[in-house]
Structure formats: C-alpha cells, structure tokens
Amino acid sequence: xxxxxxxxxxxxxxxxxxxxxxxxxxxxxxxxxxxxxxxxxxxxxxxxxxxxxxxxxxxxxxxxxxxxxxxxxxxxxxxxxxxxxxxxxxxxxxxxxxxxxxxxxxxxxxxxxxxxxxxxxxxxxxxxxxxxxxxxxxxxxxxxxxxxxxxxxxxxxxxxxxxxxxxxxxxxxxxxxxxxxxxxxxxxxxxxxxxxxxxxxxxxxxxxxxxxxxxxxxxxxxxxxxxxxxxxxxxxxxxxxxxxxxxxxxxxxxxxxxxxxxxxxxxxxxxxxxxxxxxxxxxxxxxxxxxxxxxxxxxxxxxxxxxxxxxxxxxxxxxxxxxxxxxxxxxxxxxxxx
Amino acid sequence: xxxxxxxxxxxxxxxxxxxxxxxxxxxxxxxxxxxxxxxxxxxxxxxxxxxxxxxxxxxxxxxxxxxxxxxxxxxxxxxxxxxxxxxxxxxxxxxxxxxxxxxxxxxxxxxxxxxxxxxxxxxxxxxxxxxxxxxxxxxxxxxxxxxxxxxxxxxxxxxxxxxxxxxxxxxxxxxxxxxxxxxxxxxxxxxxxxxxxxxxxxxxxxxxxxxxxxxxxxxxxxxxxxxxxxxxxxxxxxxxxxxxxxxxxxxxxxxxxxxxxxxxxxxxxxxxxxxxxxxxxxxxxxxxxxxxxxxxxxxxxxxxxxxxxxxxxxxxxxxxxxxxxxxxxxxxxxxxxxxxxxxxxxxxxxxxxxxxxxxxxxxxxxxxxxxxxxxxxxxxxxxxxxxxxxxxxxxxxxxxxxxxxxxxxxxxxxxxxxxxxxxxxxxxxxxxxxxxxxxxxxxxxxxxxxxxxxxxxxxxxxxxxxxxxxxxxxxxxxxxxxxxxxxxxxxxxxxxxxxxxxxxxxxxxxxxxxxxxxxxxxxxxxxxxxxxxxxxxxxxxxxxxxxxxxxxxxxxxxxxxxxxxxxxxxxxxxxxxxxxxxxxxxxxxxxxxxxxxxxxxxxxxxxxxxxxxxxx
Numbered sequence: 008x009x010x011x012x013x014x015x016x017x018x019x020x021x022x023x024x025x026x027x028x029x030x031x032x033x034x035x036x037x038x039x040x041x042x043x044x045x046x047x048x049x050x051x052x053x054x055x056x057x058x059x060x061x062x063x064x065x066x067x068x069x070x071x072x073x074x075x076x077x078x079x080x081x082x083x084x085x086x087x088x089x090x091x092x093x094x095x096x097x098x099x100x101x102x103x104x105x106x107x108x109x110x111x112x113x114x115x116x117x118x119x120x121x122x123x124x125x126x127x128x129x130x131x132x133x134x135x136x137x138x139x140x141x142x143x144x145x146x147x148x149x150x151x152x153x154x155x156x157x158x159x160x161x162x163x164x165x166x167x168x169x170x171x172x173x174x175x176x177x178x179x180x181x182x183x184x185x186x187x188x189x190x191x192x193x194x195x196x197x198x199x200x201x202x203x204x205x206x207x208x209x210x211x212x213x214x215x216x217x218x219x220x221x222x223x224x225x226x227x228x229x230x231x232x233x234x235x236x237x238x239x240x241x242x243x244x245x246x247x248x249x250x251x252x253x254x255x256x257x258x259x260x261x262x263x264x265x266x267x268x269x270x271x272x273x274x275x276x277x278x279x280x281x282x283x284x285x286x287x288x289x290x291x292x293x294x295x296x297x298x299x300x301x302x303x304x305x306x307x308x309x310x311x312x313x314x315x316x317x318x319x320x321x322x323x324x325x326x327x328x329x330x331x332x333x334x335x336x337x338x339x340x341x342x343x344x345x
Numbered sequence: 346x347x348x349x350x351x352x353x354x355x356x357x358x359x360x361x362x363x364x365x366x367x368x369x370x371x372x373x374x375x376x377x378x379x380x381x382x383x384x385x386x387x388x389x390x391x392x393x394x395x396x397x398x399x400x401x402x403x404x405x406x407x408x409x410x411x412x413x414x415x416x417x418x419x420x421x422x423x424x425x426x427x428x429x430x431x432x433x434x435x436x437x438x439x440x441x442x443x444x445x446x447x448x449x450x451x452x453x454x455x456x457x458x459x460x461x462x463x464x465x466x467x468x469x470x471x472x473x474x475x476x477x478x479x480x481x482x483x484x485x486x487x488x489x490x491x492x493x494x495x496x497x498x499x500x501x502x503x504x505x506x507x508x509x510x511x512x513x514x515x516x517x518x519x520x521x522x523x524x525x526x527x528x529x530x531x532x533x534x535x536x537x538x539x540x541x542x543x544x545x546x547x548x549x550x551x552x553x554x555x556x557x558x559x560x561x562x563x564x565x566x567x568x569x570x571x572x573x574x575x576x577x578x579x580x581x582x583x584x585x586x587x588x589x590x591x592x593x594x595x596x597x598x599x600x601x602x603x604x605x606x607x608x609x610x611x612x613x614x615x616x617x618x619x620x621x622x623x624x625x626x627x628x629x630x631x632x633x634x635x636x637x638x639x640x641x642x643x644x645x646x647x648x649x650x651x652x653x654x655x656x657x658x659x660x661x662x663x664x665x666x667x668x669x670x671x672x673x674x675x676x677x678x679x680x681x682x683x684x685x686x687x688x689x690x691x692x693x694x695x696x697x698x699x700x701x702x703x704x705x706x707x708x709x710x711x712x713x714x715x716x717x718x719x720x721x722x723x724x725x726x727x728x729x730x731x732x733x734x735x736x737x738x739x740x741x742x743x744x745x746x747x748x749x750x751x752x753x754x755x756x757x758x759x760x761x762x763x764x765x766x767x768x769x770x771x772x773x774x775x776x777x778x779x780x781x782x783x784x785x786x787x788x789x790x791x792x793x794x795x796x797x798x799x800x801x802x803x804x805x806x807x808x809x810x811x812x813x814x815x816x817x818x819x820x821x822x823x824x825x826x827x828x829x830x831x832x833x834x835x836x837x838x839x840x841x842x843x844x845x846x847x848x849x850x851x852x853x854x855x856x857x858x859x860x861x862x863x864x865x866x867x868x869x870x871x872x873x874x875x876x877x878x879x880x881x882x883x884x885x886x887x888x889x890x891x892x893x894x895x896x897x898x899x900x901x902x903x904x905x906x907x908x909x910x911x912x913x914x915x916x917x918x919x920x921x922x923x924x925x926x927x928x929x930x931x932x933x934x935x936x937x938x939x940x941x942x943x944x945x946x947x948x949x950x951x952x953x954x955x956x957x958x959x960x961x
Contacts, residue, residue, distance in 0.1 A: 246402045249441075
C-alpha cells in the first residue's frame with residue numbers, strides 16, 4: 008500500500024514536469040512577452056529610464072535567452088542569472104505587471120480563493136445531499152417536485168446576474184458594502200476578529216452564487232444514483248432486518264451512491280481556483296481567477312505560469328485523494344476485484 | 346392454540362400508470378408452528394407479494410387494501426398481532442421484522458451490501474433488536490456462522506460478500522435471518538440461483554436449523570423438486586388466488602387443480618421416455634420452415650482438441666501478487682452434426698470459458714477447435730478475414746439472461762436486423778427475414794416495432810433465439826438458456842429449441858448446471874469439474890450408469906419432484922468437487938491430470954494417473 012502510494016507520488020512528479028513544459032510552451036506561443044512589449048511601448052514614449060529598468064529585469068530573469076533555457080530557469084533546473092532560482096527552489100518569479108514578486112501578489116488571493124470556494128463546496132454538499140435523499144425517497148410527491156423545480160431554477164439562473172441582484176439587496180437590507188471579500192476599510196489591515204467577521208458577512212453572496220449551479224447539478228446526479236441503488240435487493244434486505252428507514256438509507260444505498268462523487272474530487276479541487284472567474288469579476292472578489300485572466304491577457308508569464316501550475320498540482324493531489332478515499336471506502340477496490 | 350401465521354382474505358393492490366392492479370385477491374392460508382409451507386406458483390402469481398406483505402416491505406406502489414395477517418409469534422402479546430393493521434415503519438412492525446419474522450432472498454450476491462463485511466451486516470440485526478454492543482454481536486455472529494457451516498467463522502466476520510462463493514453468501518444470509526431465532530422464516534426462492542450441489546447443501550442446512558430452532562418456514566419456490574423434499578404443506582397460487590392447498594403428499598400425488606397438473610407436466614425431470622415431450626403451460630405457436638439439411642458435414646461439425654486456458658488474475662490497483670487459474674485443462678470434445686452436446690458442471694468448472702473459446706471470444710493457450718462447415722474441418726483459431734467472418738455467421742450464441750442481453754433502446758426489428766446488416770443483407774431482405782424469424786419463434790411479426798421491455802422473460806428469450814438464428818447458423822451455443830426463466834415458460838423454450846433443431850438441422854452446444862434440462866435436450870453429455878472433463882457419455886448411458894463420483898454427486902443432489910426419491914441430506918458433504926477426495930481409481934493427486942478410460946462404447950471416465958499405470 009505504502010509502496011503503491013510512493014509510486015503514485017513519483018508518477019505525479021513526472022506528470023507535473025510534463026505539464027510545466029506544456030504550460031510554458033502555451034504561454035510562450037503568442038509572439039513577444041510582457042517586457043519586450045513594454046520596452047517597445049516605453050521607447051515610443053521616449054522614457055529612457057524606464058526602458059533601462061525593464062531591460063535590467065529582462066536580463067535578471069533571463070528573458071533574453073532561448074525559450075528552452077528560459078523554461079529550465081523557470082522550473083529551477085538551471086540556475087538563472089542574478090539569483091533567479093526557479094519554481095523547484097520555491098522562487099515563483101516576478102510579476103512584471105504588478106512589479107512585485109508573484110508570491111506577494113498571489114499570496115492573499117490564493118487563500119481567499121480557497122476560502123470562498125471551500126465555502127461554496129460545503130454549501131453544495133450540505134444542501135444537495137439532503138435534498139437528493141429527500142427527492143429520491145419521496146418520488147412523485149409535491150415536495151419532490153418543489154425540490155426539483157428549485158434545482159432547475161438554480162441551474163438556469165446565470166450566476167453573475169444572481170450576484171448582481173444579491174449584491175443590490177445585500178447592500179439595501181443589510182448594509183453590506185458592494186463587492187470584495189471584506190469591507191474596504193479593512194484593506195491592508197492585519198487579520199483580526201472584526202476583519203474576519205466582515206469576511207464572513209461578505210462570503211454569503213459569493214457562496215450562494217458559486218454554489219447554486221453546482222447544487223442543482225449535484226441534486227440531479229445524486230438523486231439518479233440513489234434511485235438506481237434504492238432498487239437493489241440489498242436495500243430490501245436492510246428493511247427486512249428491521250432497520251429504521253433513515254438508518255437503512257444512509258448506511259447502504261447512500262454510501263453506495265457516494266463513489267462517483269468521491270471519484271470527482273480530482274476535478275473539484277482545480278475548479279476551486281479557476282471555476283468562479285466570472286462571478287469573481289462581477290463581485291470584484293480578490294481571488295486568483297481574475298488575476299489569472301489578467302496575467303494571460305498581458306502575457307505576464309511568471310504569474311500566469313505559477314497559477315496554472317498551482318491548478319495542475321491541485322488536480323493531481325485531488326486525484327490522489329479521491330483514489331485513496333475510494334480505496335478506503337470500497338473494499339472491492341481495496342482488494343483489487345470487482 | 347392458534348396457528349403461527351394466519352392470513353385471512355388478504356388483498357394487495359398496486360397503483361400503476363395503466364391503472365390499479367390487484368396482485369392478491371382475498372388470499373387465505375395458515376402456517377403452523379415448526380412446519381414448512383411451500384408456496385408454489387409462476388412469476389406474477391403473487392407469491393413474492395405475499396412474502397413482502399407478511400414483512401410489510403411491499404414496494405411503495407403497493408398497499409394492503411383488505412384482510413388480516415395474524416401472527417402469533419409475538420411473545421409479549423396474548424393475542425395474535427394483526428400485521429396488516431400495523432404501520433409499516435412503526436416500532437412494533439420493525440421489532441417483528443428481522444426479530445420474530447426473518448426473510449432470505451433469491452440472489453445472495455445482490456442481497457448483501459458489497460461495501461460492508463458480512464460480520465457487520467449479520468451482527469447489525471442483533472444490534473438493532475437487542476441493543477447488543479459490537480463485541481457481543483461479533484461473538485454471537487461468530488456462533489451463527491459456525492452454525493450455518495462457515496469453515497472459519499472468526500475470519501468470516503471480516504469477510505466481504507464478493508470474497509465468498511454463492512453458497513457461502515447464502516449461508517451468510519441464512520445466518521442473518523436466523524440469528525434472532527425467529528418463529529417464522531420466509532424464504533423466497535432461496536436456492537434458485539445456486540448450483541445443484543450447493544442447493545442440496547442449503548436445503549439440508551435449512552432442514553437442520555428448522556429442527557434445531559423449531560421455526561416455521563414459508564418457502565416460496567417454483568421448483569417442485571424442492572417442494573417434494575422440503576415442504577410439509579403446499580399452497581398453489583395462480584394469478585393472485587389460492588387454487589390448491591393441503592398436505593404435501595396429498596397435493597403432489599393427486600393434484601386436483603389443472604394449473605398444478607400442467608406445472609408438473611411442464612418441468613423437465615429424469616426418467617422421461619425417449620421422445621417424450623414436455624407440455625408447456627402456454628404453447629408457443631412457432632412456424633418453422635423446414636430447411637434442406639443434406640449439406641450437413643458427414644463427420645463431426647465441431648471438434649475440440651486438447652484445449653487449455655489459463656487466466657492471470659491481475660492484482661488490484663494497490664497491491665497483491667498476480668495468480669494463475671487453470672480454467673480449462675486439456676479438454677477434448679466432439680459434436681456430431683445435427684445433435685446436441687450437453688456440458689454440465691458447477692459454476693467455476695470452466696464450462697463458460699470453454700463455450701467462449703468455441704465462439705472464439707477467447708483464444709486458448711494451447712489446443713485447437715475444428716469446425717466443419719461442410720467443406721471439411723478447419724482450425725477456428727487460424728481463421729482470419731473472410732473466413733472468420735463466415736465463422737461468426739455459422740456459430741451463434743444464446744445468452745442466459747434475456748433481460749440483459751437485449752439492448753433496451755433498440756426495437757425488436759433493429760435487434761433482429763443488426764446481425765444481417767453487419768453481414769451485408771439488403772434492406773428489403775432483412776425486413777422479410779425479421780418477420781419470418783418472429784414467426785419461427787412463435788411471436789407475432791406485428792410486434793417487431795416494439796421495445797424489449799414490452800415482452801415477458803420467455804418472449805425475450807425467444808427474441809434472443811431469433812437473433813441467433815438470423816444468419817442461418819449451423820451451430821448454436823446455448824449458455825444456460827432457460828435458467829433465468831420462469832418454470833412455466835422453460836418447457837416452451839426447450840421445445841422450441843428442439844423443433845428448430847429438427848427443422849433446420851442445427852447443432853447445439855448447451856451449457857447448463859441444470860441436469861434435468863441437459864437430460865431433456867442433449868444427445869451426449871460431458872461432465873466438467875475444475876476445468877477437466879471427468880465423464881463423457883451418451884445421455885442414456887450417463888444417467889443410467891454414472892461412473893464418476895462427481896457425476897454421481899451431481900445426480901444425487903437434484904431434488905426429484907417424485908415423493909418416492911427423497912434427497913439423502915446426510916450424504917451431502919460438499920467435497921464432491923475435490924479431486925483428491927475422490928475414491929480410487931478416480932482420485933487425482935496434486936498435479937495429476939489422469940487419463941480418460943473407456944468403460945463402454947462412447948462412455949469415457951477420467952481415472953487417476955497412478956491407477957491407470959497400475960492397470961497397464
């Protein structure tokens with residue numbers, strides 16, 4: 008078991024390396040880069056001092072070198088000029104657009120992204136699982152129709168529209184400041200209880216908006232899975248034992264219907280980062296999504312590269328987690344038989 | 346003293362889209378303490394609904410609309426409890442369910458949760474009903490496993506259902522049902538999915554436990570052989586009504602109602618006269634055009650020569666070394682054109698693997714399959730391109746499960762035309778042939794545009810046969826063709842297959858664990874055990890004079906509907922498939938393949954190698 012996990016981690020490392028090459032290649036595909044564009048622009052305006060600084064950056068990060076060399080420096084397999092050591096050494100590079108290290112620009116945004124999306128994830132599961140259990144066990148009742156209808160509305164309403172409406176009424180009824188993840192007054196202040204409270208209040212709208220579409224989809228899928236399982240003979244066995252209905256439901260068919268969702272963890276994790284770009288833009292959330300969009304547009308290569316690598320790493324970690332959880336959850340997989 | 350269970354005027358209605366449907370019409374019957382009542386009937390007769398009503402686990406669409414179910418097993422009550430009047434999910438009903446009344450089901454695999462150990466699933470009954478702790482429950486579960494014959498009860502606690510054979514799974518189900526020592530056990534076709542030898546062991550176990558616990562059994566079955574060996578009393582259901590009931594000997598010896606008489610005539614049994622036909626309860630009116638059969642090869646149509654097949658069981662995603670299993674070991678068989686070869690053995694004996702090799706769905710590790718299409722024998726494994734394409738046309742397969750083998754999203758016409766399409770028949774010819782095929786299997790060609798779900802199990806199996814016949818094959822491989830079907834339609838399918846063979850000059854390779862079916866269908870029979878043929882003989886010789894101990898054990902385990910030949914439960918040991926336990930000269934030691942010895946013309950039996958050498 009431990010050997011198998013070790014083997015998996017080794018493959019993951021190799022996979023990450025391949026992904027890094029692809030990511031770098033794709034970022035480098037459009038002609039030019041941020042600095043050469045900037046230098047050309049500055050020259051046009053005749054700002055010699057700024058040009059010199061840009062050229063210094065260019066040399067410092069080896070952007071005057073060949074693409075393969077640039078790649079090796081970025082990954083950290085080859086020492087860069089002037090102490091740029093690369094990803095493997097934990098140096099994520101410089102964001103030219105923000106004129107600050109990538110780590111500094113992304114830092115808070117990364118954690119806020121995870122907080123927002125984890126909140127959405129918890130919301131999705133907390134709402135969808137009971138709703139699916141209810142609608143699968145109460146087929147053809149008014150309650151099921153209501154749950155289904157709500158689910159469809161959630162699926163059909165565009166997230167950004169709902170975001171705007173909620174923002175408006177949030178401000179009107181509860182005096183929430185528009186946009187952001189905490190009141191503008193707290194910007195730049197260290198995290199204390201007041202700032203956390205403000206964060207919690209501001210989390211409600213994004214959680215609802217990001218979560219709602221996923222909730223509807225999850226209710227439908229979970230319900231379909233459960234309906235398949237509810238028809239299985241082992242459910243009748245559980246009833247024939249004299250188990251109370253809810254316990255019989257949760258212990259047997261519900262647990263069986265979980266497998267596809269566990270297998271999905273690998274897809275959920277990267278979704279946490281990249282999935283809510285549109286909503287983040289509308290709500291002006293300080294999360295990674297808008298940063299990535301901006302970095303790609305302006306060819307801010309270290310910034311874009313780091314975020315993409317981070318998403319890739321999350322995917323692989325998610326896959327590993329889901330495999331391990333499946334092994335723990337399903338003896339048929341643990342014992343290598345179906 | 347009142348009877349343990351007394352059902353009075355029970356009526357059960359189903360709501361359905363087609364309108365309400367009455368499944369039970371005022372059923373009345375009684376089950377006495379310590380006795381077995383067999384409930385006999387075909388599917389749809391209401392026997393399972395009766396069982397579900399007693400446990401109050403009817404499907405959501407069904408409800409009890411009249412009558413009483415009086416149960417006198419509740420020791421706390423001085424009067425019988427009317428189960429029909431209790432709320433189905435109420436505390437009182439849940440206490441009875443699994444506590445005083447327990448149930449075992451037909452499919453031991455699907456009736457156990459694959460994600461929980463059997464120890465957990467069996468012990469759970471104790472934890473619900475007695476509030477036992479996990480440790481107490483484990484201890485008593487271990488005892489229960491020992492009582493139902495688990496070889497290693499302590500280990501069984503931590504075993505998952507998929508690690509067990511069908512027989513052991515059913516033992517686990519029985520342990521689960523009996524751990525609370527209920528007064529009434531409802532057994533719904535408890536042995537239908539099992540091999541005949543395993544069935545005999547389970548029946549023996551139920552008989553023993555009934556004697557030990559003094560419980561009553563309501564045994565639901567369609568197998569009159571099981572009825573004859575297990576029941577004290579018999580009740581026959583037909584379309585939701587009781588048509589006959591009484592003590593076993595009276596009912597079976599002098600069946601009064603036409604339905605039971607018809608049922609007895611429709612079941613294949615041993616000792617049928619040569620040429621005697623079964624009488625289906627509902628005959629299928631097949632219109633079979635007679636084909637010129639003069640083109641049949643003079644020699645055997647199929648020869649299997651020294652086929653061996655090993656499987657490597659791959660280790661799982663996380664660990665475990667790979668193992669090899671010898672599925673088919675040095676098997677040779679001959680099938681004469683226009684005849685039927687029966688392949689008999691328990692599950693895991695390699696008979697399905699062998700049939701797949703004949704189909705060339707699997708390639709053997711060594712040995713060859715020769716097929717003669719009239720132009721002389723050709724090695725099937727050497728075929729490629731057009732030759733293989735022609736072979737696919739000449740050899741067709743009929744599957745066991747007519748529910749799973751027809752695509753629910755295709756109409757019958759599409760199902761029948763697909764093979765013809767693949768083999769390049771023109772569209773008008775396909776349409777005409779599809780109609781002809783429907784008539785051949787006794788179905789109305791007007792039903793061609795319907796989907797499989799509109800047909801009953803027997804009708805679906807006829808569609809499966811029609812599909813196999815679409816390309817005018819010469820050889821049909823029949824893998825358990827009737828074992829998934831209701832007893833009332835088995836005769837119909839078997840007769841249809843016989844008529845088709847006579848009219849079209851077909852050759853059959855029939856694979857089955859039901860010896861009576863093979864007896865009815867086959868000309869020669871080969872008995873397989875652990876991948877080897879242990880005995881091969883013409884039908885009459887095999888059944889009249891079985892030589893090999895394994896064959897004898899198989900035959901002895903078949904429950905006979907006749908009351909004059911009861912099963913000898915004490916003779917059922919369960920080690921009949923262990924070659925090292927066979928008596929001389931049949932004993933096969935470790936690594937000993939033995940040799941086939943002729944004991945009569947066409948009658949060969951495998952002897953152990955040591956004995957064969959001594960004889961020589």
